Amino acid sequence: MDAAHVDNDLVNVLFTEEQILERIGELAQEIETDYDGKELLIVGILRGAVMVMADMARAFTRHVEMDWMAVSSYGSGTKSSGVVRILKDLDTDISGRHVVIVDEIIDTGLTLSWLSSNLSSRNPASVQICTLLRKPEALQMPVDVKYVGWDIPNEFVVGYGLDYRERYRNLRDIGTLAPHVYS
Ligand code: IMP
Ligand code: MG
Numbered sequence: 001m002d003a004a005h006v007d008n009d010l011v012n013v014l015f016t017e018e019q020i021l022e023r024i025g026e027l028a029q030e031i032e033t034d035y036d037g038k039e040l041l042i043v044g045i046l047r048g049a050v051m052v053m054a055d056m057a058r059a060f061t062r063h064v065e066m067d068w069m070a071v072s073s074y075g076s077g078t079k080s081s082g083v084v085r086i087l088k089d090l091d092t093d094i095s096g097r098h099v100v101i102v103d104e105i106i107d108t109g110l111t112l113s114w115l116s117s118n119l120s121s122r123n124p125a126s127v128q129i130c131t132l133l134r135k136p137e138a139l140q141m142p143v144d145v146k147y148v149g150w151d152i153p154n155e156f157v158v159g160y161g162l163d164y165r166e167r168y169r170n171l172r173d174i175g176t177l178a179p180h181v182y183s
Contacts, residue, residue: 002172009168010175014152017172020132020160021055023149027130028059030147031100038125039065041097043090045115046070047169048104051161052132056102067092073111084114095123100147104161105133109141116143133157133174156182 003013015023031040044053046068057066070088099119106112112129119127130147137154158164159171164182 001170003175006168006171009178009181011178013173013175014157015150015174020174024052024055024132025059027147027149028056031130032060032062035098038098040100041065041067041092041094042100042102044068045101045103046088048161048163049102052104053102065092069115071111071115084111094119097124099124099127101127101129103129103131105135105157106131106143106145107135107138109139109143113141113143
């Protein structure tokens with residue numbers, strides 16, 4: 001669905017499907033150059049990163065392996081709980097592997113800072129982070145992010161995998177959620 005299908009729920013559209021695909025193509029190219037000649041495993045963080053992973057994996061012009069993790073850091077609202085728990089671990093043994101964690105958004109940074117040190121402790125050849133969106137003003141933990149799609153203001157956004165209470169994930173565009181939806 002697009003913005004027209006959720007009419008009053010968005011304050012604005014931040015990025016259209018077209019802009020998102022273009023930016024993901026650029027990120028994929030950058031990663032491809034950096035990992036030239038190396039095997040690469042991209043790890044998507046469920047469930048939000050499903051769309052980014054699907055589009056990024058297909059933007060590559062080389063082989064790439066995909067695996068998934070599920071962690072919980074959010075309840076059902078719009079604030080981070082700060083508690084990270086593994087709900088689904090990797091199926092892959094990453095020792096000696098080059099890993100890029102793919103996520104859709106970094107808010108407080110709690111999830112990814114925890115996750116990258118967790119994966120780093122498994123003796124991989126390398127671990128880097130790629131995120132489509134980042135909210136610099138919301139950051140509470142330093143996270144070393146190599147690939148960023150866009151920095152955005154500290155507002156709650158939905159669409160393209162990003163949800164509010166499991167809705168809006170299938171919105172093609174990314175938009176700012178209107179406060180009346182969650183207040
Ligand atoms: P962090 O740990 O605060 O960096 O955020 C972890 C997760 O919270 C992200 O991967 C998202 O799943 C979710 N999240 C953070 N900000 C937003 C938002 O603006 N919209 C929807 N989900 C968000
Ligand atoms: Mg996420």
